[in-house]
Amino acid sequence: MDIIVKNLTKFYGQQKAVDNLSFEVKAGEILGFLGPNGAGKTTTMKAIAGFLTPTSGSINIGRYNVSDNPEMVKQMIGYLPEHNPLYTDMNVIDYLRYMAQLQRIRASKINDRILEMVNVCGFEGEKHKRISELSKGYRQRVGLAQALIHDPQVLILDEPTTGLDPNQIVEIRELIRKIGREKTIILSSHILAEVEATCDRILIINKGHIVADGTADQLRKASSGCECLRITVEDANRNDVVRALQSLDTVELVDTVADKADSFEVQSRPGESSRRAVFRACVENGWVLTELSPVETKLEDIFRELTKQ
Numbered sequence: 001m002d003i004i005v006k007n008l009t010k011f012y013g014q015q016k017a018v019d020n021l022s023f024e025v026k027a028g029e030i031l032g033f034l035g036p037n038g039a040g041k042t043t044t045m046k047a048i049a050g051f052l053t054p055t056s057g058s059i060n061i062g063r064y065n066v067s068d069n070p071e072m073v074k075q076m077i078g079y080l081p082e083h084n085p086l087y088t089d090m091n092v093i094d095y096l097r098y099m100a101q102l103q104r105i106r107a108s109k110i111n112d113r114i115l116e117m118v119n120v121c122g123f124e125g126e127k128h129k130r131i132s133e134l135s136k137g138y139r140q141r142v143g144l145a146q147a148l149i150h151d152p153q154v155l156i157l158d159e160p161t162t163g164l165d166p167n168q169i170v171e172i173r174e175l176i177r178k179i180g181r182e183k184t185i186i187l188s189s190h191i192l193a194e195v196e197a198t199c200d201r202i203l204i205i206n207k208g209h210i211v212a213d214g215t216a217d218q219l220r221k222a223s224s225g226c227e228c229l230r231i232t233v234e235d236a237n238r239n240d241v242v243r244a245l246q247s248l249d250t251v252e253l254v255d256t257v258a259d260k261a262d263s264f265e266v267q268s269r270p271g272e273s274s275r276r277a278v279f280r281a282c283v284e285n286g287w288v289l290t291e292l293s294p295v296e297t298k299l300e301d302i303f304r305e306l307t308k309q
């Protein structure tokens, strides 16, 4: 089910938290929502989940407008809020039963749904514990289970892995990918590697505006502009190599690489590629070219560049 956000704006008093945001998420897509603290991620997610009324703009889940059909939309959405509010005095099964009842799942189906959630979210050994006794990772799984209990088509997950240890992060990430095969998911995170590993597409927002939208590869291409190559040449004099590379028509800049006497970074002129010329130069000089690979801009650098003001 598609999510369509059009011209979404939200003011809290005088403060503009979200400024005219428009984007779409296609059915079956996992969208990663990135942005610095206070960028407007939570506000946008709350508005999509129908937990907050926008100042202006519209949000559609499939053909249903969120403001006009709040009940209907809440049935179609599973929402895991940022701080994962749970009734910690309840035990896991009772809590999920209560959530299933609130979602108006038929009484005859509730036990099956709970069992399925225990399986899918992986807390068989913990299911009879009180929520207050669970570790943070298992609480997060219970939060995911409540978001999924009514089998929604759309999942909104606000920082689902915050505070988890690296093993739990990997497990929750795999779980989200598994669930994501069948659902439309928006998830926010501050962990860039996680967003890259989990999401099909990345949306970066800053101060309520979209500053980038695309796959990790597309963002890298858009940000770097010029080709940058890592080259390793053996059996050659370092200065000769730098001189030869610098003399190539397509090359803008040659840099040596610290601690690697045989390696160089070559930046091409805008719109040019230097791969063939580098290869030819090595052949002509009898040097052994053992590496020629693109240097990828790190997602962290792109994020910092786009959100620094």
Ligand code: ATP
Residues within 6 Å of the ligand: 012, 015, 016, 017, 035, 036, 037, 038, 039, 040, 041, 042, 043, 044
């Ligand atoms: P974080 O990564 O820190 O969770 P975020 O991108 O989710 O940040 P939001 O929580 O959406 O950002 O906040 C956007 C802006 O709106 C911030 O400046 C925040 O202080 C403000 N804000 C959020 N909720 C409220 C509120 N209930 N009342 C007043 N201002 C708010």
